[in-house]
Amino acid sequence: MADEHLPGPADPDGDQQDLADRMALTRVPGMSTELQDESEVEYRSLRLERVVLISVWTTGTADDARNAMIELKALAEAAGSQVLEGLVQRRSRPDAATYLGAGKVDELREVVVATGADTVIADGELSPAQLRNLEDRVGVKVVDRTALILDIFAQHARSVEGRTQVELAQLTYLKQRLRGWGDSLSRQVGGRAASGVGIGGRGPGETRLETDRRRINARIAVLRRRLRGMxxxxxxxREGRRRRxxxxxxxxxYTNAGKSSLLNRLTGAGLLVEDALFATLDPTTRRCRAADGxxxxxxxxxxxxxxxxxxxxxAFRSTLEESVQADLxxxxxxxxxxxPEGQITAVREVLDGIGAGGRPELLAVNKTDLADPDVLARLRAEHRDAVLVSARTGEGVDALREAVESALPAPHERVDVLIPWDRGxxxxxxxxxxxxxxxxxxxxxxxxxxxxxxxxxxxxxxFAVAPGGGRPE
Structure with missing residues (x-):
């Protein structure tokens, strides 16, 4: 990847991008999925889609662009794909018609043909026009980041509520991207049919596209009613816990940060733990007892x-409300x-968006056994209240438990009571x-x-004890 152009403080033109960088379609090294053994090769050749990743680098450093592609690769593999190539183009903004620049789409087509890919995944949310134009130009299926994440959620959802939420999200996404192919989907014709269809050729007054959209809206209404009950x-x-x-x-x-592993360490919950993005979709609540009882x-x-x-x-707002209502x-x-700082920022942005940004927060830096000591030192310096922990080795788990218990809201009414034996x-x-x-x-x-x-x-x-130490009158 070419070096980025960073203007100096005296640069009168501000943040200008180098023209060669802007026009370049750069291969990202290390994007190809590594196959471990012959059996895995045979499995993947039968089951996995062969994909090429594309991204438009608009802001940030070269490391930011590479990290974004590494994350997209992990998402693609979590969805069950074999990544063949990763391509990044430097532009001030994505092309309104084809996401990549018009000339670079032809280069993408050459890569797709050379690698035998059957899918292109874009690191961004594509408009219906961009999806259609890219598919027409490249000749294979094109998927954007949103559809990719929705697909992973659909694979991992297990509970009735989780599956309902995912279906609602998928239909909401699909409704805006319905498209028809040719005359076979047309169901209405004008009074004077241009091709001589005339009487008997007029449809029922509704196109196939409109029929599909109406059916999707009806299904969305059903799912929303079902979710309201849940x-x-x-x-x-939640109200019962608040009342007590x-x-x-x-x-x-962040996904795959080790939340389930830590909860298992803290509570013995026995939750599914997998080194994969979005392995946990259904919230699980466990009862715990602090050291003071x-x-x-x-x-x-x-x-x-x-x-x-x-x-x-x-779609997941009801599930995310567990965070909004939490004391910590x-x-x-x-x-x-x-x-890791990018992860922190991304999570806090989502928390702000759902109304949980003001909740008390305890930062737990996990996977310290795998982390760079310099990175840990920087995180400790920037977040002095953070607890360093490793869910895999157990290091720091006791310190995290103590920090959690000390941060819990404490009751404030002091009582001195004598409770009879029959009121246990x-x-x-x-x-x-x-x-x-x-x-x-x-x-x-x-x-x-x-x-x-x-x-x-x-x-x-x-049952209050009188000031002299005896029972009340």
Missing amino acids: DATRALG RIPSVAVVG RVYTMTDTVGFVRHLPTELVE LVHVVDGSDPD DLVDRIHRFGEIESDEYLADGTRLVARVHADLAAELAG
Whole structure:
């Protein structure tokens, strides 16, 4: 990849791109998927699409452009593709008609023919016109980044709610990109048919394209009604936890940052762990107990990615609300990633978009066993409250657990009560939802000095110990 042109501070023209860079269609080395053994070659030749990746580099450094292509390669492979080539063109903006420059599309066609590729994947969201023009010029299927991510979600969704959310997102995306091929999809003709069709040739007044769009809209309405019912169930569970004053922790972060692995380490949840993008789509909540006896919940959430499709954010809004409602966000970052700061920024942008940007946040830098020590030192310097941890080796897990428990919201009503032996239920609730300062077992019951939430303190008012140490009148 050619060196980028970076203007100096005195450059009167601002950020100007070198003309040769702008016009170049550059091969990105290391894009070809590595096949491990003969059996894998046979498997992939039967099952995997052969794809060429394309991208338009508009802003940022050469490293940024390369990291974006590496991520696109990982997404393509997660969808079940064999990546053959990766091509980047430097332009000020994507071409409105063909994404790449018109002349470079011909070069892309040559690469597709030479490699035998059957699909082109673009690192951006293409308009319907760009998709159609690229397919017509290149001669193979063209997929944009949004369709690629939707396909991965469709493969990994397991629960009824997850599959419903993915289908809604796919239909919302597809509705704007319906296209027809030739006269076979036409169902209406004018009063004076140009080709002599005349009487009997007039259709029912609706094109095939309009019929498809109407059917998609009807299906979208059904899916939204179904999700509203699921939303109500999820909201009922959240309300129950709030009513019982159970603090909630949401584990958020970039896809494949190790969120599920960390949750397994912290709670023994036994969640699916896979070195793949978007391996977890269905949120899982586990009940935890702090060292002081308090109960709280931890929820594993769907991973984020740069430029997360709007359709997915809307469809998964009920799932993402676990983050909005959480008392604490544990933001997991992959310390071994080439651009961990970029991950942090991308996740926070999504959190801001769903209304969770103001929630308390604890940064957990994961995969420290694989990370560059210099990168870890820089992250520690820039984020002084971050906890360094390795879910694989267990290093730092205890420190992370302590940090989480210390950041949980604490009850503030101090009570000194003597609970009769026949009210063990109240003792249990104080232990689970309060902070015990002291306990004493007496003949009349259990005396507890603790901090609890206001609603529980009101229930305990009748058992308060008098200032002299005796029971109330």
